[in-house]
Amino acid sequence: NAGVTQTPKFRVLKTGQSMTLLCAQDMNHEYMYWYRQDPGMGLRLIHYSVGEGTTAKGEVPDGYNVSRLKKQNFLLGLESAAPSQTSVYFCASSYSIEQPEAFFGQGTRLTVV
Amino acid sequence: AQSVSQHNHHVILSEAASLELGCNYSYGGTVNLFWYVQYPGQHLQLLLKYFSGDPLVKGIKGFEAEFIKSKFSFNLRKPSVQWSDTAEYFCAVSPFNDYKLSFGAGTTVTVRA
Numbered sequence: 001n002a003g004v005t006q007t008p009k010f011r012v013l014k015t016g017q018s019m020t021l022l023c024a025q026d027m028n029h030e031y032m033y034w035y036r037q038d039p040g041m042g043l044r045l046i047h048y049s050v051g052e053g054t055t056a057k058g059e060v061p062d063g064y065n066v067s068r069l070k071k072q073n074f075l076l077g078l079e080s081a082a083p084s085q086t087s088v089y090f091c092a093s094s095y096s097i098e099q100p101e102a103f104f105g106q107g108t109r110l111t112v113v
Numbered sequence: 114a115q116s117v118s119q120h121n122h123h124v125i126l127s128e129a130a131s132l133e134l135g136c137n138y139s140y141g142g143t144v145n146l147f148w149y150v151q152y153p154g155q156h157l158q159l160l161l162k163y164f165s166g167d168p169l170v171k172g173i174k175g176f177e178a179e180f181i182k183s184k185f186s187f188n189l190r191k192p193s194v195q196w197s198d199t200a201e202y203f204c205a206v207s208p209f210n211d212y213k214l215s216f217g218a219g220t221t222v223t224v225r226a
Contacts, residue, residue: 042216
């Protein structure tokens with residue numbers, strides 16, 4: 001059982017480049033999330049989805065876009081990367097409001113130079 | 114939006130010492146409460162959760178947490194730590210009818226052999 005899988009695990013981008021992070025879950029979860037983790041700031045919610053075809057902004061959405069064309073996948077895009085987006089990105093999913101505990105992927109370490 | 118405060122940024126302990134990590138949240142309604150652990154280089158894993166009922170909850174690896182509603186607190190405890198408990202610990206909160214988690218800044222725990 002793979003759980004939540006993120007690709008890639010590491011990436012270095014130049015300022016202005018674009019990229020897409022892929023998250024896939026095989027637990028049939030309705031809700032999916034993208035967080036960024038920065039030292040001393042915990043995890044902050046970027047965007048989330050409450051089901052296939054839906055997306056919504058979280059706490060720090062600027063500079064990111066997302067799509068959820070299939071229930072099992074949640075993509076995070078950076079259209080024009082900036083050094084401030086250097087971070088570790090975590091995807092997570094949860095089953096329902098009644099079972100809100102989130103399951104996390106392994107993370108993507110992104111460096112923007 | 115609710116906020117989550119973790120009082121200690123870094124805790125250093127010797128093996129067999131007792132551990133207590135504080136967590137307070139600022140939300141007046143009913144909440145779901147979680148503690149996650151992140152071992153070095155790994156993703157976040159659920160340690161324990163509280164939804165309702167007995168305010169003293171037991172999780173994996175000998176951890177427990179106590180919900181004190183009047184103090185808006187959910188403190189994590191372990192009577193005797195091991196070197197393998199070296200990790201970062203995150204408290205997280207979601208409103209009862211919501212699915213989005215708000216995380217504290219995290220506490221780094223270093224256990225010395």
